[in-house]
Amino acid sequence: MRQLLRHGRYVLTENRLTLGAFALLLxxxxxxxxxxxxxxxxxxATAAAHKLEPPSRAHWFGTDHVGRDILSxxxxxxxxxxxxxxxxxxxxxxxxxxxxxxxxxxxxxxERVVSRLVDTIMAFPLFVLAMGIIAxxxxxxxxxxxxxxxxxxxxxxxxxxxxVNVRREAGFVExxxxxxxxxxxxxxxxxxxxxxxxxxxxxxxxxxxxxxxSAGLSFIGLGVRPPTPEWGIMVADGSAFxxxxxWWIAFFPGLALMLAVFCFNLLGDAVRDxxxxxxxx
Amino acid sequence: xxxxxxxxxxxxxxxxxxxxxxxxxxxxALPGDPAAYFAGPAATRQAIEEIxxxxxxxxxxxxxxxxxxxxxxxxxxxxxxxxxxxxxAELLARLPASLELTLCALLFAVAVALPLGxxxxxxxxxxxxxxxxxxxxxxxxxxxxxTGLLLVYVFYYLLGxxxxxxxxxxxxxxxxxxxxxxxxxxxxxxxDPALFWASARQMILPTLTLGVAVLAPIARMTRAAMLGVLxxxxxxxxxxxxxxxxxxxxxxxxxxxxxxVLTSLGGVFSFLLGVNVVVEKIFAWPGIGSxxxxxxxxSDYAPVQGYVxxxxxxxxxxxxxxxxxxxxxxxxxxxxx
Numbered sequence: 001m002r003q004l005l006r007h008g009r010y011v012l013t014e015n016r017l018t019l020g021a022f023a024l025l026l027x028x029x030x031x032x033x034x035x036x037x038x039x040x041x042x043x044x045a046t047a048a049a050h051k052l053e054p055p056s057r058a059h060w061f062g063t064d065h066v067g068r069d070i071l072s073x074x075x076x077x078x079x080x081x082x083x084x085x086x087x088x089x090x091x092x093x094x095x096x097x098x099x100x101x102x103x104x105x106x107x108x109x110x111e112r113v114v115s116r117l118v119d120t121i122m123a124f125p126l127f128v129l130a131m132g133i134i135a136x137x138x139x140x141x142x143x144x145x146x147x148x149x150x151x152x153x154x155x156x157x158x159x160x161x162x163x164v165n166v167r168r169e170a171g172f173v174e175x176x177x178x179x180x181x182x183x184x185x186x187x188x189x190x191x192x193x194x195x196x197x198x199x200x201x202x203x204x205x206x207x208x209x210x211x212x213x214s215a216g217l218s219f220i221g222l223g224v225r226p227p228t229p230e231w232g233i234m235v236a237d238g239s240a241f242x243x244x245x246x247w248w249i250a251f252f253p254g255l256a257l258m259l260a261v262f263c264f265n266l267l268g269d270a271v272r273d274x275x276x277x278x279x280x281x
Numbered sequence: 282x283x284x285x286x287x288x289x290x291x292x293x294x295x296x297x298x299x300x301x302x303x304x305x306x307x308x309x310a311l312p313g314d315p316a317a318y319f320a321g322p323a324a325t326r327q328a329i330e331e332i333x334x335x336x337x338x339x340x341x342x343x344x345x346x347x348x349x350x351x352x353x354x355x356x357x358x359x360x361x362x363x364x365x366x367x368x369x370a371e372l373l374a375r376l377p378a379s380l381e382l383t384l385c386a387l388l389f390a391v392a393v394a395l396p397l398g399x400x401x402x403x404x405x406x407x408x409x410x411x412x413x414x415x416x417x418x419x420x421x422x423x424x425x426x427x428t429g430l431l432l433v434y435v436f437y438y439l440l441g442x443x444x445x446x447x448x449x450x451x452x453x454x455x456x457x458x459x460x461x462x463x464x465x466x467x468x469x470x471x472x473d474p475a476l477f478w479a480s481a482r483q484m485i486l487p488t489l490t491l492g493v494a495v496l497a498p499i500a501r502m503t504r505a506a507m508l509g510v511l512x513x514x515x516x517x518x519x520x521x522x523x524x525x526x527x528x529x530x531x532x533x534x535x536x537x538x539x540x541x542v543l544t545s546l547g548g549v550f551s552f553l554l555g556v557n558v559v560v561e562k563i564f565a566w567p568g569i570g571s572x573x574x575x576x577x578x579x580s581d582y583a584p585v586q587g588y589v590x591x592x593x594x595x596x597x598x599x600x601x602x603x604x605x606x607x608x609x610x611x612x613x614x615x616x617x618x
Contacts, residue, residue, distance in 0.1 A: 119299060120300065120303055122296075123296035123297070123300050123593055123596065123597060124593045124596070125592050125593070126551065126552075126555060127556060127558070128555050128589055128592040128593070129303075129589070130555075131577065132304070132307050133307065134577070135576075135582065212424055216425070216556070219424075219426045219562075220558055220559060221574070221578055222577060232424075232426075235424070235426055236426075242433050242434045242438065243433060243446065244438070245438050247434050250430050251431075254424060254426075254430065254431075255427075257424050257427065258423060261423075261424065262419075265418065
């Protein structure tokens with residue numbers, strides 16, 4: 001553990017960019033936790049007298065077409081955006097690792113069913129499948145999470161299957177079986193922990209993508225419903241004003257989105273360096 | 282070659298069946314009673330029952346699935362509720378707009394990313410390598426709708442270089458006679474350079490938006506593949522035999538590095554088909570993505586289903602094409618299969 005911490009400090013300080021990304025992550029997490037209390041204005045309060053104001057002292061990020069303060073909305077939206085991405089990644093992590101690990105361990109029909117499922121999902125362009133799912137089950141926050149989790153599922157299932165499969169006949173598994181452990185216990189206590197490092201790397205590299213995906217769904221109107229503050233919707237709100245020069249409505253939420261994704265992508269690389277130094281590029 | 286295509290089609294079949302089953306299930310997962318929905322709010326109970334029988338909803342699920350497959354085999358994808366037109370005809374009328382955009386974006390991305398990746402691998406640590414790294418990292422983080430809007434703001438509003446983001450042609454121009462449906466090609470076939478320029482101008486920003494989004498994976502893959510090939514033994518032998526650096530790089534190394542790049546193009550194309558929706562929304566592009574999006578927002582499911590099916594079939598076709606290209610680039614694969 002101490003060694004891991006020391007290695008972690010090395011990874012963080014060796015690369016300035018990683019350190020910056022880590023600081024940025026802390027900022028985002030902080031905003032997600034206390035956002036509603038530090039936002040200067042009510043994110044939903046409209047003010048017709050102050051609509052479409054460019055960034056100023058009073059409104060750092062300007063105001064939108066109904067006079068809502070964009071800074072407050074960007075801050076408050078952090079929690080929702082991160083929560084959606086985190087839940088989607090967690091869900092596909094759990095489902096994918098259980099399905100993939102069972103497929104790799106038991107083989108036979110379990111493996112056939114899981115690989116068919118994975119192949120079927122991968123036969124669709126993933127964003128199109130997400131659109132189809134949402135069109136069928138309706139637009140709501142929970143459904144975006146499900147849709148994002150489903151299109152991410154194949155990556156985790158494949159990885160878990162491969163990792164379990166190569167260790168299925170390993171000596172320590174044989175030893176565990178000979179000392180009387182059940183299959184379920186071998187899988188859960190002996191094999192699964194061995195899959196965790198690559199799975200963690202996959203999850204952290206996946207976070208940024210999940211944020212982009214759910215924001216994209218919201219942007220095209222298939223996600224969070226207005227007036228809830230959410231980065232994708234706020235960019236969509238501002239898109240009509242881009243052609244008339246009111247750039248700040250779409251710019252700041254888009255910037256927040258970009259920074260968040262950038263931060264998670266860099267940290268994903270850092271986690272990979274930390275856990276699996278051989279895959280460094 | 283034909284045998285290989287046949288074998289590939291056989292491998293792709295389970296995937297296609299899976300696609301059809303999933304689309305069918307999604308259709309049945311629609312909330313509420315579809316018959317009541319199709320009949321409209323003012324319908325009597327009898328009218329709803331009639332529609333239920335007409336749609337085959339009174340039968341069992343396997344029977345409904347058989348009907349669904351029969352209709353698909355006949356090319357019937359149902360009718361759109363909002364326009365009353367057959368979905369297949371509407372999709373086919375709009376497909377060229379989307380394909381033209383997607384292919385232009387892919388061409389642009391490959392034309393920029395391939396040289397970048399090659400040069401970055403040929404001179405590791407040089408400024409071009411760093412530039413590639415910056416582009417790859419940034420490209421992975423840019424939300425595509427954000428880049429699209431920024432491009433519109435800078436090139437339309439600030440600089441006035443680009444036309445307004447309102448579709449394939451400005452409202453005063455009339456569309457070329459439809460031959461392929463791609464305005465760029467049709468206007469050339471008509472011999473109308475002004476029209477060609479007009480549609481090319483409309484294409485530039487959407488193409489850039491889509492292209493920038495997929496630059497990153499192609500450049501990264503090219504760089505990694507080239508690095509791998511450049512350090513291999515046969516390259517050392519070729520270099521020791523006194524071949525010129527250009528021959529080494531572009532003939533010996535590139536051809537071997539192209540295979541993994543081609544594989545990654547499959548994923549890139551899938552991504553492009555998906556984000557087409559977003560770009561079509563920003564630029565009011567009358568393609569199938571915006572058509573499907575309108576249908577989703579109007580809870581008109583038949584067009585959405587047709588769209589999902591069409592996208593999945595396009596993707597399967599593209600993977601087939603990639604496999605054929607594999608054989609062209611590397612004849613060993615053709616012999617083995």
